[in-house]
Amino acid sequence: MASEMEKKEVFDTESAKDLVKELRASFGSGKTKSYEWRRTQLTAMLKMLDEEEPQIVAALREDLSKPELESSVYEIAMLKNSCRLALKELKHWMKPEKAKTSLVTFPSSAEIVSEPLGVVLVISAWNYPFLLSLDPVIGAIAAGNAIVLKPSEIAPASASLLAKLVATYLDSSCIKVVEGAVPETSALLEQKWDKIFYTGNGRVARVVMAAAAKHLTPVVLELGGKSPVIVDSDINLLVATRRIIAGKWACNNGQACISPDYIITTKDYASKLVDSFKNELEKFYGKNPLESKDLSHIVNSNHFVRLSKLLDEDNVSSKIVHGGERDKTNLMIAPTILLDVPQDSLIMNEEIFGPLLPIITVDKVEDSFDVINSSGTKPLSAYLFTNNKKLKEKFVATVSAGGLVVNDTTVHVAEHTLPFGGVGDSGIGAYHGKFSFDAFSHKKAVLYRGFACDAFVRYPPYTRGKLRFFQAFLGGSILGMIRAVLRWSKS
């Protein structure tokens, strides 16, 4: 324990440099490239998730008061699925992909070979501290890299547990955890990495990308944004309401990058929607939600103060139609709904990341698209509840976001055949399933040529005949090529 404390205190640029050097040597040895190594690491991680579930649940309760079900499902079960999928598909993912070749390079064969990038850095976030740390690590392992994981210091019990578990279960000559805050992260960012995978907010993402630019390091940035929910009127209101609640408050009490941030619905439908929310929220969380064991708390007092400020702004506090109760000691805010806050209010201009849900009303549901697109930024997700086919089509065609879901919220994150990532301000790159493997791989193009059929037209001296041949050749015209050759032999 004492030496760990020492390590924590002196992790500076020199330590970071040494760390990277050590990992480069490990990677250079070729160990991580082998199928066996990747398989044993993924298997060990699965074992770790099985055996350590109670400890993980306890750490999450300590950091976030996360209900056991959320921990078990959104952190542990999702990670186990990720491991199992990678184990099942690994051989297939590692195989080279054949590429077609054309007349232009005849005779030849081609393939695309996946190779690890090398030594990668994964910086994770505090709201799903296990999921967002280990899910990218699973991809990095599957792709054969050496890894440094920097969990968020804002969830300290989880960070500490991660460091301990990774050291115990995984190959610590190739996979390391560095705990710490801004100084440690900065020290890490000064080093040259072969890839940086960052989950968090836009402000820090800019710092990460600028640091990566110095070494021409490619990045994946999983950020956030204001994920809107459009609610049409002719729908199964009960189901829609519950699914919105499940995506908002049952996901870390709104502190998730894909949580519904705000709702857009018609003026006519708003009160029905509000009533439906009131009923279902009471069924889920009881009359005293501040005391419900089924809601996470706000992660720390900084965020509590931030969220309180959003609620206390002039012209906003009067728009609360449900909830608004706060418990500063326990860092708890009840599910809160607001109706028609001003468009220029703080709550409508920054990602809420908490249990507050503004509802904006429009005259016609089609006007929602303008509201979303006028924000000038592209969110991580966007949701639509409707039975209207044309509206669905317009939604898919005009709303740009990382991912869209029709008639549900957040479930796309569990679907490994869909790439999960943002666009514009919500991020760069994607992962989950095979996309994780690809995110941490270099796809090397390989062309095999033979010595036969050496095309003398390639070489000088250049003549008009050779020009004609090229015109036909690059145009794919066999007849043209024959003609060109015949004209030549005539002249």
Add this chain to the structure above:
Amino acid sequence: MEESVAVAELRETFKSGRTRSVAWRKNQLRALIDLINENEDSIFKALHQDLGKHPVESYRDEVGVILKSASYTLSCLDKWVAPRKSELPWLLFPAKGEVQPEPLGVVLIFASWNFPITLALDPLIGAISAGNTVLLKPSELAPACLSFLIETIPHYLDNKAIKVVGGRVEVAERLLQLKWDKIFFTGSPRVGRLVMAAAARYLTPVTLELGAKCPAIVDILSSPFKTKVAAKRIVGGKWGPCTGQACISIDYLLVEEKFASTLIELLKKYIKRFYGENIKDLKSIARIVNKHNFQRLHNLLKDPNVAASVVYGGSVDEDKLVIEPTILLDPPLDSEIMTEEIFGPLLPIITVKKIEESIDFINSKPNPLVIYAFTEDETFKKRILSETSSGTVTFNDSMIQFLCDTLPFGGVGQSGFGRYHGKYSFDTFSHEKAVLHRGFFPELEPRYPPWTNFKLMFIKLAYKFDYLGLILLMMGLKKS
């Protein structure tokens, strides 16, 4: 500021939705093909003026490449824009998942001077095919081509959606201060860093097509015929495209000591046959782009230890900006010619005792765009593939991988990231949007609080896709 006015117009055009239509994209591609076909002679003239390229070289490396790329894209576009279906598990039934490509928005393309038509228009083809609006900034170091593009593009393409801007470094710097939805850069690692740092301010995704020293391993081949073919491909590949000023040019050779002199004789023979006996009679070969690069290359040769290693060529003509094809044998490994990317008509040959040593040598340098290897040894090929890293590996030829539309073209490490050509161009300028459609029915009660052990068990089984377990649980036959 002119540039921000241009960008504002590009954004308006993108917002109007016009560039999303597949018909618009196809029209632009057809117009581009017309532009090339109707102005072939002007293009040849501009390339000759800027770089001394022969029309056949210009056709092979620039005109023909763009025509091929545009035609290929036209023939595949309908397929590429269609959403890709995703298989979803029964658990989510009824549901439909797909990945829908969409344009990123307003993109900035920086082109380099060495293939001023190809490196401007090939990325442009990708950007158009993906439905974006584009600002193209060709290099001012190829001024005749730059003028050609500035004058001709507005006559053929939609000039509210595709703009060309000239100017020097100051213009590029101003452009980088603005917000883009994607930046595509071809050039040096030094400038690549600046581009990415500028992009970081807006979290703009970038593709960087850079360079590094591309080696060619030349193993001993089983017949004189094959050896001759290899030598021709090395000579034709090194000095043919822009006299070695290409990101994928062979930078240096690695050969076994005992084979070096045979190879050198063959290289000399083909150099003379293809390009002429001496500097006064050079033909079918481009020239150095400008005085600055000429001086840079000349200086590489001025190091006395390097000069002493010249075994062929070495003559220069400063007025004509010509350096004849030059071969060096074992220049000092710490000389600049062996530490910097050459980007010119000088070819060092490094000898090793055994050809397998090439692998360590290559790994001691930054990851290149391409590794070329002339060998018939299948074990050695496998070792090269698994023990080195590069954007591409080409066996038994040079340069030709550039023409393969089904292979991704891009670097790794110092040679860059991102890729293009063929569908990869379309993808590079697209956002792949995940879309999940669900029905309202059936409903899974255990999704919702208040939480109970039953619900926990249910969700755990659901996540494992343990449908049997779920049925048993619901029938009360499994303990929760």
